Amino acid sequence: MKPSPFTYHRPHSADEAVELLRAYGDSAKVLAGGQSLVPLMSMRLAAPEHLVDINRVEALQSVEVGEDEVRVGAAVRHSRLERDEEVYGAVPLLRQGLVNVAHPAIRNRGTTVGSLVHADPAAEMAAVLLLLDGVVELRSATDSREVAAADFFLGPMQSATGPGELAVAARFGRPPPGSGSAFVELSRRQGDYAMCGVGALVTTGQESEITSAKVALVGVGDGPALVDVTSAAAGPGGAFREPQLAELLASQIAPESDIHASAEYRRHLALVLTRRALGQAHERAAA
Amino acid sequence: MNTGSTNTEQTVAVSVTVNGTPYVVDVPPRRLLSDALRHDLGLTGTHVGCEHGVCGACTVLVDGAPIRSCLVFAVSLDGTQITTVEGCCADDGEMGPVQQAFQDCHALQCGFCTPGFITLITGYLEDNPAPTPAEASEAIAGNLCRCTGYQNIVAAVQRAAELRRPVVEERASRSPGEDR
Numbered sequence: 001m002k003p004s005p006f007t008y009h010r011p012h013s014a015d016e017a018v019e020l021l022r023a024y025g026d027s028a029k030v031l032a033g034g035q036s037l038v039p040l041m042s043m044r045l046a047a048p049e050h051l052v053d054i055n056r057v058e059a060l061q062s063v064e065v066g067e068d069e070v071r072v073g074a075a076v077r078h079s080r081l082e083r084d085e086e087v088y089g090a091v092p093l094l095r096q097g098l099v100n101v102a103h104p105a106i107r108n109r110g111t112t113v114g115s116l117v118h119a120d121p122a123a124e125m126a127a128v129l130l131l132l133d134g135v136v137e138l139r140s141a142t143d144s145r146e147v148a149a150a151d152f153f154l155g156p157m158q159s160a161t162g163p164g165e166l167a168v169a170a171r172f173g174r175p176p177p178g179s180g181s182a183f184v185e186l187s188r189r190q191g192d193y194a195m196c197g198v199g200a201l202v203t204t205g206q207e208s209e210i211t212s213a214k215v216a217l218v219g220v221g222d223g224p225a226l227v228d229v230t231s232a233a234a235g236p237g238g239a240f241r242e243p244q245l246a247e248l249l250a251s252q253i254a255p256e257s258d259i260h261a262s263a264e265y266r267r268h269l270a271l272v273l274t275r276r277a278l279g280q281a282h283e284r285a286a287a
Numbered sequence: 288m289n290t291g292s293t294n295t296e297q298t299v300a301v302s303v304t305v306n307g308t309p310y311v312v313d314v315p316p317r318r319l320l321s322d323a324l325r326h327d328l329g330l331t332g333t334h335v336g337c338e339h340g341v342c343g344a345c346t347v348l349v350d351g352a353p354i355r356s357c358l359v360f361a362v363s364l365d366g367t368q369i370t371t372v373e374g375c376c377a378d379d380g381e382m383g384p385v386q387q388a389f390q391d392c393h394a395l396q397c398g399f400c401t402p403g404f405i406t407l408i409t410g411y412l413e414d415n416p417a418p419t420p421a422e423a424s425e426a427i428a429g430n431l432c433r434c435t436g437y438q439n440i441v442a443a444v445q446r447a448a449e450l451r452r453p454v455v456e457e458r459a460s461r462s463p464g465e466d467r
Contacts, residue, residue, distance in 0.1 A: 001338040005296050008316030008362055031363065038358045039339035042319070051316065053363055079352070103429030105343065105407065108352040109359060190428045 003041035010053045014139060014168055017054055021164045022141035024050040030166060031055070032075060035102070035110035036118045060168060065090045069171045074114070078107035078125075090174050092284075093181035097128040097199055100183055103191040116152070117167045119159040119223065122193035124183065126153055126224040127216035131181070131201045132172040138165045153223040178211075179203040180284030182277045185218075186269055188260055194219045195261040196269040200277035204285045213240070213282075215274050220255040220266050227252045229278070240278050246271050299362045305330065306374030316362045321345040323361035324371060332372040334402050336431070343430030346403040347371050353410040372402035375409050377454075384454060385409050388447035389440075396434035403430050408444055416455065417448055 009028075011017040021028055029048035031037060032055065040046040054060055060075040065086050072081060081087060082098040101107055101115065101124050115125050116136060129136075129149040136147050138161060147160045154160060161167050175181065185197030196219045203212040210233035216226045232244035255266035298313045305328060312327045321338075324330045324347070336344035338357045345356040348370035375383045382390065385408045395401045404427060411418075411426045418426060423444035424437070432440060 002319070002322075003317040005315065005317055007297055008299060008360075010362075031360075034360070034363070035340065035358055038319070038360070041317075042339055042357070051360075055363055103343075104411075104426070105346055105353045105355055105429055106340065106358075108349075109354045190425070 001042045003038070004044060004047045006048055007050050008053065009050060010056055012056055012058070014054075014057055014059050014166065017052055017057060018139050018141045018164070018166050020050070020052045021166055024052075026163050028052055030114075030117075032114035033077060033110035034114075035106050036114070036120070054166070063087060067174075069173050070094065071169050071171045072112050073169050074111065074167055076111060076113070078110050078112055078115070079104065081112055082107060091132065091172055093128055093132060093175070093183065093199060093201065094172060096181060096183040097124045100124045100185050100194070100197065106191075113167050113170050116170055117159050117161050119153050119155075119157055120193065121156045121221065121223050122197065122219040123224075124185070124194075124197055124199070124218060127197065127199040127218045127226075128183070129170060129172060130216045130224050130226040131199050131214055132175065134173060135171045136160070136167050137169045137171070138162075139168050140164045140166070150226070155222045175201055176203055178205065178285060180281045180286070182280035182284065184273050184277045184280070186273065196220050196255070196266050196273055198270070198273040198277040200274070200281040202278060202281040202285045204282075208286055210282070210285075213278060215277060217249070217253055217270055217274070220253040220270050222254070225252045229274070240275065242271070242275065245274060245278075249274060299365075301361050301365045303361070303364055303367055303369055305369045306371060312361070314361050316360060318361045320347070320356035320359045320361045320364060320369075324356060324369075327361075330371050330373055332402050334399055336399070336403075341431070342400070342403070343407065344400050344403040346406045346430065348406055348410045351410060351413060353407045370406065370409070372405050375405050383409070384451035385412070385443070385447040387450055388443040392439045392443040392446050394435060394439040394443035395432075400430060400432045400434075404432070404440060408447055411444075412448055412451060416452070418444060420445065 009020050028050040031051045031053045060073040062073045064071040070091050088095045115123050134149040136152050138145050152160045181201045183199045185194035187194045198217050200215045205211045213230045216224050218224050232240045234241050255263045257263045296315045302311045321335050324333045334344040336342035340355050340358045346353050347356045349367050377383050385405050423441045
């Protein structure tokens with residue numbers, strides 16, 4: 001259980017980092033928190049020849065709360081984002097999702113952008129990025145581009161980040177006034193990847209009628225699944241109509257059976273947790 | 288396995304302060320912090336269980352925050368302050384509040400997982416000095432213990448909170464405005 005040898009690089013600017021990534025191409029990996037990469041390397045499931053450690057790049061450490069969005073730099077740790085009161089005030093869903101990410105000791109080192117790039121199908125923050133119409137900023141030595149959340153997650157452990165590219169930040173949109181959000185999940189042991197997790201964002205209008213309701217599910221397919229469930233809203237103050245919810249979910253999720261849960265159980269969880277998440281989000285929207 | 292090539296492996300000088308003592312070690316970049324502590328610095332109090340971030344036995348504090356030392360490369364932590372279980376004692380070298388609480392509450396049997404719990408709880412109580420039993424149980428949920436059934440460890444978290452209160456108050460009165 002020891003990683004294979006690699007050459008270590010510690011850039012001090014994003015320019016330097018992308019230059020290293022250009023020079024070493026496929027044989028280089030970016031090291032941010034390393035909470036997924038290091039165990040993969042220890043198990044020799046990954047053996048990059050070069051590691052580009054971005055932890056000392058000052059420009060990647062910032063969290064900016066803007067009028068329309070919250071921008072999170074690539075070296076920002078989950079725990080820092082989770083504890084930021086200004087961030088919580090602007091986008092409560094960030095903290096609501098983050099507290100479900102592994103254990104505090106992992107969140108103290110792991111980064112939110114790193115988790116997005118890793119693209120585990122059960123990763124909570126991928127669902128949060130989708131729900132908040134997020135964007136990932138990618139940079140290479142020659143180019144910069146932005147990829148919308150909907151185009152960022154390509155499959156299990158596969159994001160749109162190409163060789164030579166560094167995800168420098170993720171931007172999460174601030175939900176409109178009258179919105180409420182929630183994140184619920186169920187795992188065998190607290191802190192494990194969830195058998196199913198659901199984030200919800202509900203927006204209400206002036207008559208407290210539901211104008212928009214969305215959920216994003218993790219652990220029930222190749223990647224996070226965003227489902228618009230506005231049409232299942234029964235009306236002001238009312239609960240969501242369950243048969244419609246079930247129908248809307250069914251076509252968007254493709255759970256598989258594994259040692260933790262059967263596909264059928266995950267499908268069941270998806271509906272139950274969706275109902276719970278929507279209920280909480282709706283309550284908070286009304287408050 | 289051919290180990291003849293190790294002499295060509297890059298090494299990097301890493302400066303860290305561990306339990307208040309400054310060290311400079313030359314290590315290959317692939318050296319996990321857990322191995323650097325145990326093999327290079329001889330601090331074998333940090334235990335290595337699963338080596339992939341599941342068991343929590345190797346937990347140490349980096350700049351006060353609990354992390355898993357098997358999930359970081361020592362080279363990444365250049366310039367940081369690290370506290371291992373050896374540093375969780377009282378100023379006079381006697382048992383620290385968390386260690387004392389573990390003895391008081393019989394929160395260990397074989398002791399293998401204990402260093403990870405001691406460091407984790409030491410860091411946790413800085414953040415939350417008076418946890419409820421539910422909070423205490425959530426705080427330790429990431430660490431595995433195969434002996435105790437956890438109840439005594441949860442009790443020890445609360446006992447430690449009780450024990451450290453006068454220590455913290457005394458520390459605060461000595462150096463006002465300083466957190467740590």
